[in-house]
Amino acid sequence: MPNDRQITGLVSIDMFYFRPGHTSQLIVLGIAILFQPHVYATDNEVSTTCTRIASKLASINLIECLDRNLLSSASYSENNTPLLIKEYPPLENRKPQARILLLGGIHGDEYSSVSITFKWMNILDKYHSGLFHWKVAPLVNPDGLLRRKSHRMNANGVDLNRNFLNGVNDNAGLEYWKKRTHSDPRRYPGKKPMSEAETRWMHQLISEFKPDAIVSVHAPYGIVDFDGPPKPPTHLGPLHLHLLGTYPGSLGNFAGEQLGIPVVTVELPYAGIMPSEKEISRIWVDLIRWLKGNVPKDKTKGNRLFITGSSSLDD
DSSP states (O other): OOOHHHHHHHHOOOOOOOOOOOOHHHHHHHHHHHHSOOOOOOOOHHHHHHHHHHOOTTOOOHHHHHTTOEEEEEEEOOTTTTTEEEEEOOHHHHHHHOEEEEOOOOSSSSHHHHHHHHHHHHHHHHHOSSSSEEEEEEOOOOOHHHHSOOOSTTSSSSGGGGOOSSSTTTTTTHHHHHHHHSOOGGGGSSSSSSSSHHHHHHHHHHHHHOOOOOEEEOOOSSSEEESSEEEEEEEETTTOOOOOOOOTOOHHHIIIIISSEEEEEEEOSSSSSOOOHHHHHHHHHHHHHHHHHHSSSSSSSOOOOOOOOOOSSOO
């Protein structure tokens, strides 16, 4: 019989969020959890959120999500969904070269950005060497993903990647949205910068963790984008560098241009189709190689003022 720690946080069948064609898969997963001696985080919020993620993403099953041992960050989305995080801290007798923040699922309809982040967490779980100190948030926008029909924006219809501080004025994002996107609702920046709970949480992560680089995963342009210093990666696996530019309120504008933190944006080729296992590995290996050779390039960062409101899988 499993011990008390193993029992706590187990998910029963009646907690599943069924969808047509997936009920038998979820029942099998539920039975597997009840009879396998896995040790999971004891937080019921994590178990419930993992259940919802597994019922939405075909490439991430419930056990795979729970096995990542994510923690509730004590912050919540606009719809009160817990924002989950995992830290890979420094190891004894090894000072990490840099702090890296990895973000997936900023846009809720970019399924592959969430799934590949889970796959990379699996690599870190096996091979974390202490070279880098990581914090990983695989799903920044749970309300956008976990609704009946996933969409780019959060629960308030705000594009989180247009909701950061813009370095100009509170109206810059709205003015750009009206003039340059013709008020495209998919790119609505919100009434003012930092209006959304998820954006404030990312800002808090950056402010408190002080990453030396940020890796943000998106889809479906099939390229590598980059903002800030130093020299960007020319390619990550099959994805080649193509600079898209920044927009008022974007993460690249805020962290890369205003704060001087390198922001690597991994743009996967498809939002709903995962890269092959070989491609997932190649992107990761090239990313680690670039981080190892370029971050931190020097200790002189840009405007670090915050306003309150390797060639192997081994990292």
